Amino acid sequence: MKKLLILALAISVFSCKTETKPDYILISGKITNKLPSELSINTQDRSFTEAINVAADGTFKDTLTVENGSYVLYDGKNPIFLHLESGYNLNINYDAKDFQNSLIITGEGAPENNYLAEKLKKTRELLGMNASLYALSEKDYKEKQLAIKDTLTTILNAAKGVSKSFKAQEENELHYNYLGSLNVYERAHGYFTKNTDFKVSDDFLNEFDGFDYSNEADYNASPSYKKIVADHYAVKIKDYIEKDSLTQEEAFFKTARGIESESIRNTFLFDVANQTIVRAKDVEAFYKTFMEISTNEENNSVITEKYNQLTAVVKGKPSPKFVDYENYKGGKTSLDDLKGKFVYIDVWATWCGPCKREIPFLKDLEKKYHDKNIEFVSLSIDKVSDREKWKKMIETENLQGVQVLADNDWKSKFVTDYQIQGIPRFILIDDAGNIVDPNAPRPSDPKLVELFTELNI
The missing domain is CATH 2.60.40 (Immunoglobulin-like)
Structure with missing residues (x-):
């Protein structure tokens, strides 16, 4: 025994x-x-x-x-x-x-991931083109989104071998994805129908009545729920700006302080700060307020590292340099080659829509200041392998100024030194190579000409 x-x-x-x-x-x-x-x-x-x-x-x-x-x-x-x-x-x-x-x-793990592949393929097929989708009436749009949800639920139920926990989680995701689609309809419909005054009916979002924005489990498990929460707080930020005349940063921090769930507050705070601290007018004040609110040490460490890097690229500090970037006209160009003049740098790419919208304004500026003490540099972060696409756009758009191609797209040292995470990005450097504004106004912004005037350019 x-x-x-x-x-x-x-x-x-x-x-x-x-x-x-x-x-x-x-x-x-x-x-x-x-x-x-x-x-x-x-x-x-x-x-x-x-x-x-x-x-x-x-x-x-x-x-x-x-x-x-x-x-x-x-x-x-x-x-x-x-x-x-x-x-x-x-x-x-x-x-x-x-x-x-x-x-x-x-x-x-194949059953779960084959389902996701089929889900994505079917979703794209059912959604069709954005212009047609968002031009639908409220009734037709909601019916279409419900039909998509039902179709994907059928595919999920038919998927063999998926775990019970994954299935339950995915059922939640499909529900939140449907609700999220309702959230974006007003803005998207107004954009695609060119009716900027469009507002949804009072009962269009009635499925959000009593919605819980503090469900930590769903916030961590469902990307669609997390986006709904982010959109909810984005509306609060907008309201604070419009009704209380707060700045974007003040409204953001006031919104973050009001989030009851510590976990959601920390994540929301970090997600926004991680993207926006690089554009803060007062980096030190931004960092100090973030640290007052955040209680997540890992997040604090990341933002502290960014803060330390950003304090090296503030007004008055020597600018990071690019060295031997390919020049469209031939040869190599370095930032030091331009010393002795102010340098206005446009960090852009051929695939970037907002970048291309600034081109006409940039051309006008270049004409206006062509005989002044300033160089206009368009620094492309297109991949080196897309060199021909870059050259073709310069030719097609008749781009002027100094046209250079970064050596390693987003990973180029000049780009990472400036903590550039979104484009277009504009940087103004003085004739001695020091930073005037690491987040200079866009060519379309009248404040840029005001800044040039203040500097006697």
């Missing part, structure tokens, strides 16, 4: 060990026909990103130690939305020239 008991215990211990999942995720695969210039795994809000090396034959393999949740595998063109959990061992293969029809996902 004693021997049998020992044997049973041994089997029990052995069984527990074999059922224990690893605390990491394996991801591998092969991309055929065209090697990507980059491959990375990212959170959907890009607060986390990690590069994955791709071999010469298109194969890749990596071990990830990330929190369970939603991620995007991105090759620079094709996004693959993934659900990752500890213990997953995913193998992902596709033909870069026929991504939509060639994607194959196998391994542990």
